[in-house]
Amino acid sequence: xxxxxxxxxxxxxxxxxxxxxxxxxxxxxxxxxxxxxxxxxxxxxxxxxxxxxxxxxxxxxxxxxxxxxxxxxxxxxxxxxxxxxxxxxxxxxxxxxxxxxxxxxxxxxxxxxxxxxxxxxxxxxxxxxxxxxxxxxxxxxxxxxxxxxxxxxxxxxxxxxxxxxxxxxxxxxxxxxxxx
Numbered sequence: 785x786x787x788x789x790x791x792x793x794x795x796x797x798x799x800x801x802x803x804x805x806x807x808x809x810x811x812x813x814x815x816x817x818x819x820x821x822x823x824x825x826x827x828x829x830x831x832x833x834x835x836x837x838x839x840x841x842x843x844x845x846x847x848x849x850x851x852x853x854x855x856x857x858x859x860x861x862x863x864x865x866x867x868x869x870x871x872x873x874x875x876x877x878x879x880x881x882x883x884x885x886x887x888x889x890x891x892x893x894x895x896x897x898x899x900x901x902x903x904x905x906x907x908x909x910x911x912x913x914x915x916x917x918x919x920x921x922x923x924x925x926x927x928x929x930x931x932x933x934x935x936x937x938x939x940x941x942x943x944x945x946x947x948x949x950x951x952x953x954x955x956x957x958x959x960x961x962x963x964x
Contacts, residue, residue, distance in 0.1 A: 789883050791933040797874040799859035811931050813846035818886050818925040822858035826945030835868045837950050844961045853878050884935045886925040928957055936960055
């Protein structure tokens, strides 16, 4: 049986192209949103709310980040124009996503009308379409990593815009951290 790669060693990039990794997060719980790409409107809306809810996750001893495969310019836009403060990291080879079991593409589920509805709902909240990238086929997801960067909980979206409620993620985190 193959062992999972050390997620701390997976090479990542910042939105300005600086090499980084998950290693700086070792030692604390980590909640990571795996966006389809940083321009995906439902992904942006969930990410901005995650950023807003960051203090709630920090109260459980967790850091909060978002990882996408592409669209560095869209990640920079989220930080500069939308005021997102959580780390936005790029994983061009999708190694983190693959290692945590979120590598399968959406396939035919991209045509699910509920995905189109999530885009329309996000647009009604003031978000506007951005350039589509090569990562549009990816499933949205969320993963919670323990202090050793081992995946302990995950949510795999079954269509575009399929994310769990932030309170559900916080509840899962609280159960693991506090044993409740």
